[in-house]
Amino acid sequence: MSFSSQYQVITSPLGDGLHKDGKRLTPQRLKVLNLFENIGAGNHLSAEEVHAKLIKSSSKVSLATIYRTLRLLVQMGLLHELEISEGGHRYELLSNETADHHHLICIRCGRTEEFESDEVLKAGKVAAKVNGFTLIESSLNVRAICPNCI
Structure with a gap:
């Protein structure tokens, strides 16, 4: 071939x-x-x-x-x-x-963990609706320090 x-x-x-x-x-x-x-x-x-x-x-x-x-x-x-x-x-x-998942991100090493939250999804839907948007995706990035970097 x-x-x-x-x-x-x-x-x-x-x-x-x-x-x-x-x-x-x-x-x-x-x-x-x-x-x-x-x-x-x-x-x-x-x-x-x-x-x-x-x-x-x-x-x-x-x-x-x-x-x-x-x-x-x-x-x-x-x-x-x-x-x-x-x-x-x-x-x-x-x-x-x-x-529609979210990320917990360590600001020191970059370790990234996923989590789900119905509250975040609901807040995204409400914000989109109030502002006349059509929601495509809802994602939140939470910056923190992981246990290994503390």
Whole structure:
């Protein structure tokens, strides 16, 4: 099988979405998405952590490629980007299992834990309704210091 025909054989939401936009499903893009699928929903990784995990698994992917791929996967709706002012950006697999969840973020080490809160969801719905918005997602980031950093 030639290298170029490999892109046509692979079918997945990522491959279908890329094909529709005239882009290729490269091995590097597939490796990044597979990494997130393997670690599962609710796990948050920085670009550097993605790079380190792929290097550890003997995958040769540059950090620049990781950054571009993460941005693309966020644009395609396959990953969610969590902006952490203290620690850059973290990424997680989008999943129906983790819809409308919130994040507890350590301002020292960047550790991120998820939690759910009906009260936060209700407050988001009320705020959207009062201001004439249509609620798409409700997410709260709580900045704190984790037990390991105290």
